[in-house]
């Protein structure tokens with residue numbers, strides 16, 4: 084009797100796992116060129132199919148005087164560590180309303196991560212290197228990803244159902260709300276959604292041609 088019950092439970096959980104599909108996303112500009120670093124978020128239209136739990140520590144590295152990655156999406160309350168892989172010092176800061184912090188001039192890895200406890204976009208800068216800019220998107224969406232160089236992102240294991248999708252990019256002309264699409268994810272197979280985004284010009288300051296002071 085007990086074995087039959089276990090077998091039934093096994094079949095039920097197997098069935099549930101089968102009811103998930105993959106979503107493929109493609110984001111291009113108006114000329115059809117792929118856009119890197121687009122945040123893609125999926126929210127179930129009715130009810131929450133999965134809790135938005137904080138992730139374990141996420142890393143935003145500093146390599147060759149750039150942030151890696153340029154855009155990072157995290158669930159609310161996720162701690163982020165900002166190691167410095169360069170042989171010089173960096174000074175990471177944010178003046179954004181959703182999180183203000185400063186990691187004064189440092190080498191190596193700061194002892195403590197910074198926890199992002201408010202929704203919204205946090206813009207990161209470095210006090211020494213003006214061109215260093217990165218973004219943290221703090222989301223309450225249970226499913227999210229970012230696009231790669233081909234402008235593609237995958238959201239695997241989306242339970243079947245209707246979802247609202249939104250995207251965000253630091254230079255997009257539209258508001259995030261204007262990017263909204265609704266789609267029904269079926270039990271199996273892959274669904275593809277695409278966006279065409281007009282981007283504002285890149286206004287980041289140019290990298291300094293030579294180090295101004297050794298050690299920085």
Ligand SMILES: [Cu+2]
Pocket residue numbers: 148172173174209210211212215
């Ligand atoms: Cu720096």
